[in-house]
Amino acid sequence: MSTQATAMSRRSFIAASLAGGAALTFEAQIALAAGPGVPDATVLNAFIRILPDNSVIIGAKNPEIGQGIKTMLPMLLADELDVTWEQVHIEQTDANDKIYGPQVAGGSTATPMNWLPARQAGAAARAMLVSAAAAQWKVDAASLTTAGGRVVDKAGGRSATYASLAKAAAAQAAPDLAKVPLKKPNEFRIIGTPRKGVDTPKIVRGEPLFGIDTRLPGLLHAAMVKCPAIGGTLASYDDSAVKSARGVVAVVPISSGQCPAGKQDAVAIVGTSWWAVQKLREKLVVKWDIAAQQGFSTELYAKQAAEALDKAPDATLFKAGDADAALAKAAKVVTADYSYPFLAHATLEPQNCTALWHADGKLEFWAPSQNPGNGRKDVAAMMGIAPEAITIHMTRIGGGFGRRLMNDYMVMAGQLAKAVPGRPVKLLFDRTDDLRNDYYRPGGWHRFTAGIDASGALVAFKDHFVTFGAGGKPIRAAEMPTSEFPASVVPDTHLVQSFLSTNLTTGWLRAPTSNAMAFVWQSFMDEVAEAAGTDLPALMLRTLGAPRDLPTERPTVVFSTARARGVIERVVAFSGWTGKPSGVPGKGRGFGFYFSHRGYFAEVVDVTVADGAVKVDKVWIAGDIGSQIINPLNAEHQAQGAAIDGLAQALVWQPVVQEGGAVQTVTFSDFPLLRMDAKPAEIAISWVKNDYPPTGLGEPTLPPVIPAVANAIRAATGKRLRSLPLQLA
Amino acid sequence: MSVVLTVNRRKRTVEADADKPLLWVLREDLDMPGTKFGCGAGLCGACTVILDGQAVRSCQTPIAEAAGKQITTIEGVTALPAGQKVVDAWVKIDVPQCGYCQAGQIMSATALLTATPKPSAEDILVGMNGNICRCATYVRIERAIREAAGLENEA
DSSP states (O other): OOHHHHHHHHSOOOEEEOOTTSGGGOEEEEEEEOOSOSGGGOOOEEEEEEOTTSOEEEEEOSOOSSSSHHHHHHHHHHHHHTOOGGGEEEEEOOBOHHHHOOOOOOTTOHHHHHHHHHHHHHHHHHHHHHHHHHHHHTSOGGGOEEETTEEEETTTTEEEEHHHHHHHHHTSOOOOTTTSOOOOGGGOSSTTSOOOOTTHHHHHTTOOOBGGGOOOTTOEEEEEEEOSSTTOEEEEEEOHHHHTSTTEEEEEEEEOTTSSSSOOEEEEEEESOHHHHHHHGGGOEEEEEOTTTTTOOHHHHHHHHHHHHHSOOSEEEEEESOHHHHHHHOSEEEEEEEEEOOBOOOOSSOOEEEEEEOTTSOEEEEEOOSOHHHHHHHHHHHHTOOGGGEEEEEOBOSOOTTGGGSOHHHHHHHHHHHHSTTSOEEEEOOHHHHHHSOOBBOOEEEEEEEEEOTTSOEEEEEEEEEEEEETTEEOTTOOOOTTOTTTTTOSEEEEEEEEEOOSSOBOOOSSTTHHHHHHHHHHHHHHHHHHTTSOHHHHHHHHHOSSOEEEOSSTTOEEEHHHHHHHHHHHHHHHTOOOSOOSSTTEEEEEEEEEETTEEEEEEEEEEEETTEEEEEEEEEEEEOOSOOSOHHHHHHHHHHHHHHHHIIIIIOOOOOEETTEEOOOSTTTSOOOOGGGSOSEEEEEEOOOSSOOOOOTTTTSTTHHHHHHHHHHHHHSOOOOBSSOOOO | OEEEEEETTEEEEEEOOTTSBHHHIIIIISOOTTSOOSOSSSSSOTTEEEETTEEEEGGGOBHHHHTTSEEEOGGGGGGSHHHHHHHHHHHHHTOOSSOTTHHHHHHHHHHHHHHOSSOOHHHHHHHHTTOOOTTOOHHHHHHHHHHHTTOOOOO
16 A cells, blocks of 8 residues: 555545536546555545436446456445445546555455445445535435435425535535444445346457457557576577568567566567467577576476475474474374475466557556556566556456466566557467466475374374475465464474475465465365364364464454354255265265455365266355355355366366476466366355455355365275375376 | 458458468457457367357468358347347346356357257257356356256256
């Protein structure tokens, strides 16, 4: 959060303007900032325009990647403003955190960050409209009510539209956002009701919405020849066979630089047709220096990890009591090794970005980015220009999953734009570029040891985690939380880690770290439960113990054992979990729990295994994301999608393979995505409601389904699969 | 070379190499970006269009092969009787998440229902398995196809 944004949040400001020069087109522009007292001290500057026909334009400030935020945030504003949904038109704002506050699609943070500020912004606008009516009618504002975009004076038998009051409202003093009255949940008219995606009608008509669809006069297109090994550098290139080709405008070496991290070099061909320039790439002669990278390979990592697990660790991550002494006294000791591979994001819309370098040195972007604010910083740093000289228009995004939290495509498109000043240029990755230029979910290895006492209680826990690091620290998304359950509650615990090197850039994949940790921790806990003669839900409930809040590494986030218990008990009840074998050969049931992104999820999976093939019959999801499901139509959809996305990681996706420093996984044959035939026959969802404030949903549903399906395969076949993807053959 | 294409019942003359894929002719030469680029290898289905009643991958269809045939894209799919039903069902069920694959999904679903108005579960799988949805909206895709076909959905 910038200091400017904070400063702005202290003084809600109002501007009234005449648009179009005619009185009929008067628009009251009410830009509102939130005050302090919100989770993580976030700010939101909602942008509300009331039009003469009493319709309302609400600005949607966050990047839309399919999580439904372009619909959901305006629902919060509209409900407190007290208009009908039919009155509302939604517009995507530009990226400008000084006006709008944080604009990020990541970490399932939008709901907890905006739940109060967005409502306060809507409520403040409503209060100003009420004040304007009270002044006009010379009555007490407290005697007035609102409904459907009108202020109503019941005693006086009169009412006025918001449109008729907008100009006067804009002149009212802005209320203190922290004190503006908000609706009680039973007064919600939009929040909690099913609302369809605001862009659905445009999507089904094939309208241009996505970054790749950006159309501008004189638009140029760029394709790139990319260094095969990430971190390699351009030695030389010969473009003589390319430069003179029809339609080619320029050949430009570009680099993502160290922004955000891990240099990716390329030579781009810019021309009038992307199809033509991508074809010309074979005539471009490029020499790369990859001497420092070519030793890295998937095989090497596996060998180094196996060696590291047998050696003393590089560092201690978390220690409580004396795990070795407790293990020596334990009635039973369980040990197992687990691993998971590097993964790509494979958004269906390949990475792309359009940029235009203006004559005055200003740079304009049309960027499908999950974090355009960071993109602005990266571009400014790499190109040596002022952040204020950069304008960013946010496009709809054809899948994020964390890939687009990185802004390499913005940095490279900016460089291309500077090479062809005055003409917009769109850089588009082909699928191979996209799979090779990723910020991969890093692979990892774990050696777990657990001790149980004679009563079956978990009394000692050890994990040696082999991950990727540099300078004695894990690299991005390669870290393990120190508060992993049950390590956080077992009295004698020792978590240690060792680091391998890689040239690959790593990053956040939907439910980052959690997607891997849920698999290894909850699969291993299933083994512990088996050794203790119980089942995983029962062991989890016993280990969770009394209701209490446990700290996490994030000061603003606690882990409530009561909420964890709530979802476990719910899924056990509504799936009819008995813990007993199915009694049918090849049929099995598994359980998984995980807490991530403030959400508590317990899931049960039924599988049928026949001829080595796993079929998922049904998934039960019990989730606790607080007091309110804001858009139930979308919540159901996100939970279904996230569960199937987790099943893809468990059963379908193949490891990203590296050889000679270069990623060799370059097509959808190498990296198969889940298709309709792998969809579970049924997904059942149950929400556990309570008084906690609402939190996000896009990510926390995903992790527990992975161990649940692994544990179901164990139940169905007797085989314990300890690496991803889960393969019986 | 000059190629005459019939796109959504309109004749369009295009100057392009004979091997240029229909996908890129639609996107670059005819200013119709509704048809999407996903993989360029016929593996994801994002670029699906209907060619003389058949769902085809336009990234694998050189324009020379498309000349003289009826090409239907997402921009014109509602002119087909099944297409209108599919689009209406997609809106009613609110199928999209990110929405990037949905043009291709709608084209495949339209071709499926044109050939098989009352598809079985197996027919739906066969007709739709070539179209990847990275957001995994498959539950609603199946519901929307059943809705468009007038088949019963569970509440």
